Amino acid sequence: MKFICVFGSSSEQIDRRYIETAEELGRYLAEKQCGVVYGAGRYGIMGAVARGVREKGGALIGVSPDFFVEKKVLTDDYGELILTPTMRERKAVMEDKADAFVICPGGIGTLEEFFEVITLKQLGRHQKPIVILNTLQFYDPMFDMMEQSVANDFMADAVHKLYTVAYSLDEVWEQLENYQPFTYDKYDI
Numbered sequence: 001m002k003f004i005c006v007f008g009s010s011s012e013q014i015d016r017r018y019i020e021t022a023e024e025l026g027r028y029l030a031e032k033q034c035g036v037v038y039g040a041g042r043y044g045i046m047g048a049v050a051r052g053v054r055e056k057g058g059a060l061i062g063v064s065p066d067f068f069v070e071k072k073v074l075t076d077d078y079g080e081l082i083l084t085p086t087m088r089e090r091k092a093v094m095e096d097k098a099d100a101f102v103i104c105p106g107g108i109g110t111l112e113e114f115f116e117v118i119t120l121k122q123l124g125r126h127q128k129p130i131v132i133l134n135t136l137q138f139y140d141p142m143f144d145m146m147e148q149s150v151a152n153d154f155m156a157d158a159v160h161k162l163y164t165v166a167y168s169l170d171e172v173w174e175q176l177e178n179y180q181p182f183t184y185d186k187y188d189i
Helices: 016-031 044-054 067-071 087-097 109-121 142-151 157-163 169-177
Strands: 005-006 037-038 060-063 080-084 098-103 131-135 164-166
Touching: 005 016, 005 044, 005 087, 005 109, 005 164, 016 037, 016 044, 016 169, 037 044, 037 087, 044 060, 060 067, 060 087, 080 087, 087 109, 098 109, 098 169, 109 131, 109 157, 131 169, 142 157
Parallel strands: 005 037, 005 098, 037 060, 060 080, 098 131, 131 164
Antiparallel strands: none
């Protein structure tokens, strides 16, 4: 794995344990010689991951829509910076640059990013690992919602094989390192 895309919150209002885990994740990935692709933000989990990567001298690729420059929400030291005209193009660049995805806790943007990469994987557009770092069991309600989708036939149970769930950084790495692609055809009924 050369570059891991990390999605996560941009909020500074969150419990400090999320921030501390994100900084630790950045250091951990840099120590494993993995660069990080991220949203170039200075705040929240995004900023924390970047700080951790920089602390260990790792590589960063920040990807941001150009209107965030005006809002002054980008880190001062984002590594390589790629500016895009839209959020949609931002995600496409992040997805293309990444060899894998780690989903940290986050809000609407993070959820949307997760559901986009899992949808693309479900549709056969990539076979990259997707690991959810379930810090403080943040994603447990989402897993319950996904189980409701399965129980009510809105989603196939096989979708759960398109991602893995980690509760520690060692589990994140183990799941990335031992990744076995799972082919799933949504339309093979």
